Amino acid sequence: MKHRLSIIIGSTRPGRAGPIFAEWLDGFAREHEKFEPVLTDIASFDLPLLDEPHHPKLAKYEKDHTKAWSKAIDAADAFVFVAPEYNHFVAPAIVNAIDYLLKEWRYKPAAIFSYGGVSGGLRAAEAIKPLLTGVGVMPIPEDVALQSYRKLLDKDRAFQPSEYVLGEARIMLDELFRWSEALKPLRAG
Template identity: 40%
Template sequence: MTSIGIIVGSTRPGRVGRQVAEWVAEHGRKRDGIDVELVDIEDYGLPVFDEPRSPLLGDYAHAHTRAWSSKIAEFDGYVFVTPEYNRSIPSALKNAIDYLYGEWNNKAAGFVSYGSSVSGARAVEHLRLIAASLQLAGVRTQVSLSLGTDFEAFTTLTPGERQDAALQQLFTEVVAWAEALAPLRRR
């Protein structure tokens, strides 16, 4: 069974990211051979990075980091759900990613974004660069949701069939890459 973490990348009050992540998780749960779990970074209460040593060492001083590390290490791959803030990802997501290193290595990553002008595409481009530096293999297909057309009144997710099909393809790629990278994770 391939385990995929659906990471909610925003902690903002009134966010729509949680409902987007639930939509993603719902699609994942319909697939055979994978187990998906919603991981909301808000639940971990991570302060601005406060570890005294580099994440490269994997030697964490704080309980919040150890809890975050333990959760992220459980998965074979991830789908990051992120809004676009000022042409990039939210600082809370970047902070959560930066807490760890080895836990991300040799796993697959898919990206679902949402936003107004370009549906969060610029955030995903930044996230792809971050993922590559963590040895996360980003898949080609991404889902980009427009606040204007994929949401009712900018707040209620109402994606069309085109988005459902793209999400299914994203899961196909994430699972294939996660399985292909499995031998590297076993070392």
């Protein structure tokens, strides 16, 4: 049985590039054949700054947007965060979305597919990892970082990955699958 991979689009900014990379990764993950990928766009959940009156550990959600977000995250076995770097840090929408929930994240692995300027979003990727471990996610070390990402988009804004990026994405998915398999008993318990 394939593992359900939630590809989380972390930018909510108008004109964002995240959906371009997420849609490419969705197709790539389907060809990989170990995952059932699902695009999960934080923007579509319209999450305001954390507005639930109860702590997420209680899972006593009152808002419809939180209930929908909880259902989407709970259904996943693994995650890839498609994460831009904003001001040497992770996009605020990602931080907010992670903070909304607790039990839904537990015992699941995550990889980061970051993009940015010269750093390729690596500072954002590293900033996400402690937050993920705080909610029980296992961030794996195998990530993809796109340096100067605009140069990887053609005139129609289609992603043109290099052989190097293809290889790194394959390694990332292979390792994410291994971790998802290893954590499966914990998710079941």
